[in-house]
Amino acid sequence: MATSTFSTVSSFSTPSSFPFCTKITTTVSLSFLHRKSKSTAICHSHKACDEIEKPREECGVVGIHGDPEAARLCSLALHALQHRGQEGAGIVAAHEKVLQSVTGVGLVSDVFQSGTLSGLPGAAAIGHVRYSTAGQSKLCNVQPLLAEFPFGSLGVAHNGNLVNYRSLKSQLEETNGSIFNTSSDTEVVLHLIATSKHTPLLLKIMEACETLQGAYSLVFLTHDKLIAVRDPFGFRPLVMGRRKNGAVVFASETCALDLIEATYEREVHPGEVLVVDHTGTQSLLVSHPHPRPHKKQCIFEHIYFALPNSIVFGRSVYESRRMFGEILATESPVECDVVIAVPDSGVVAALGYAQKAGVPFQQGLIRSHYVGRTFIEPSQKIRDIGVKLKLSPVRAVLEGKRVVVVDDSIVRGTTSSRL
Numbered sequence: 431m432a433t434s435t436f437s438t439v440s441s442f443s444t445p446s447s448f449p450f451c452t453k454i455t456t457t458v459s460l461s462f463l464h465r466k467s468k469s470t471a472i473c474h475s476h477k478a479c480d481e482i483e484k485p486r487e488e489c490g491v492v493g494i495h496g497d498p499e500a501a502r503l504c505s506l507a508l509h510a511l512q513h514r515g516q517e518g519a520g521i522v523a524a525h526e527k528v529l530q531s532v533t534g535v536g537l538v539s540d541v542f543q544s545g546t547l548s549g550l551p552g553a554a555a556i557g558h559v560r561y562s563t564a565g566q567s568k569l570c571n572v573q574p575l576l577a578e579f580p581f582g583s584l585g586v587a588h589n590g591n592l593v594n595y596r597s598l599k600s601q602l603e604e605t606n607g608s609i610f611n612t613s614s615d616t617e618v619v620l621h622l623i624a625t626s627k628h629t630p631l632l633l634k635i636m637e638a639c640e641t642l643q644g645a646y647s648l649v650f651l652t653h654d655k656l657i658a659v660r661d662p663f664g665f666r667p668l669v670m671g672r673r674k675n676g677a678v679v680f681a682s683e684t685c686a687l688d689l690i691e692a693t694y695e696r697e698v699h700p701g702e703v704l705v706v707d708h709t710g711t712q713s714l715l716v717s718h719p720h721p722r723p724h725k726k727q728c729i730f731e732h733i734y735f736a737l738p739n740s741i742v743f744g745r746s747v748y749e750s751r752r753m754f755g756e757i758l759a760t761e762s763p764v765e766c767d768v769v770i771a772v773p774d775s776g777v778v779a780a781l782g783y784a785q786k787a788g789v790p791f792q793q794g795l796i797r798s799h800y801v802g803r804t805f806i807e808p809s810q811k812i813r814d815i816g817v818k819l820k821l822s823p824v825r826a827v828l829e830g831k832r833v834v835v836v837d838d839s840i841v842r843g844t845t846s847s848r849l
């Protein structure tokens with residue numbers, strides 16, 4: 431390789447339509463995953479959990495109401511959202527007024543093997559793939575969380591970070607004697623609901639959400655209702671779709687709707703509460719101190735997290751990444767013979783760069799199909815091994831060439847230092 435130029439789209443000036451909300455620079459250290467553990471429960475009873483660690487981002491959520499195969503569709507949708515969380519997966523389904531749950535550590539295919547789904551009958555279900563942000567990467571923190579209240583059972587799946595969860599948790603422990611079963615921030619939502627004086631349950635949920643600060647795209651399941659809530663800033667995505675049979679689907683990304691043949695209808699609006707039951711869909715608003723807070727949609731969804739075939743925040747992720755590559759070629763032109771990408775999520779930006787620069791795009795790095803995403807792994811040791819196993823250079827493409835290498839981002843530098 432005569433010359434090798436490393437470029438990254440993360441050096442772009444941020445387009446004005448993408449207010450930057452999160453910069454992920456934290457190095458975290460968690461214990462290795464124990465991949466094969468699984469828990470099946472009518473209602474979770476978690477062991478007392480681990481210490482709290484620094485917040486990060488991500489996760490995928492899905493909710494389905496009105497389809498006799500709700501849990502099976504949920505598992506397919508979670509498969510489509512696997513890139514958003516690889517640490518654990520779970521589904522809660524509602525059948526004959528009872529909520530049943532299967533959660534496990536590992537990938538969707540590890541947790542939902544043949545036969546598992548037959549234990550989750552019912553026409554409504556919610557699901558989650560976890561990338562731990564608050565609370566260790568272990569079974570007790572895998573979602574959906576499920577709680578038994580005197581007023582009925584409730585399941586919840588959360589994408590986001592609650593920045594005030596530590597103070598809410600101490601308050602609940604000291605004032606109400608609340609006993610927490612997990613170290614996940616999401617559990618405070620259940621305790622806030624438990625202690626709310628409002629009725630019915632919907633008002634308890636709304637009051638709880640109004641107490642939360644930070645990012646939350648939530649789906650709740652009761653024995654007869656599916657409820658979706660998005661925080662007033664709209665930090666994390668959440669979309670709504672519908673299947674031909676009328677079943678309503680909520681998901682973090684439209685790629686999950688596509689896989690289960692649901693048509694994309696719209697985003698859940700920032701601050702919106704959507705309630706779905708046999709009577710139809712009702713839309714309400716979470717109240718906020720600023721009646722019209724500015725949207726703060728996370729730019730990292732378009733840079734890295736989401737799949738290019740998704741529409742996120744009303745905009746094609748593929749088009750964003752292609753445009754990032756074009757801008758990079760305009761801002762940082764380099765004499766070169768070939769443009770290559772760091773697969774997977776760098777590919778579309780590299781295509782945009784190559785097209786704009788008028789230089790051939792080639793596959794100079796091969797990505798192993800058997801290694802997941804490395805950035806979202808919970809420990810540096812796993813990330814280092816992941817990058818080592820994942821990327822291999824193609825001598826025929828690179829030898830003697832001036833090469834531009836395009837990746838979507840450099841965060842901890844795990845990938846770029848290996849290259």
Ligand SMILES: O=P(O)(O)OC[C@H]1O[C@H](OP(=O)(O)OP(=O)(O)O)[C@H](O)[C@@H]1O
Pocket residue numbers: 734772773774775776802803804805806837838839840841842843844845846
């Ligand atoms: O600077 P770092 O800390 O290495 O983080 C950034 C890298 O991690 C991500 O890839 P990842 O392997 O997670 O997923 P991908 O296969 O979808 O590109 C991202 O696309 C960059 O390549």
Ligand SMILES: NC(=O)CC[C@H](N)C(=O)O
Pocket residue numbers: 486487488489490560561562563564565571573588589590591592614615616
């Ligand atoms: N990545 C996420 O959105 C995670 C949700 C929640 N904060 C958890 O740690 O489980």
Ligand SMILES: [Mg+2]
Pocket residue numbers: 772773774775776837838845
């Ligand atoms: Mg990458």
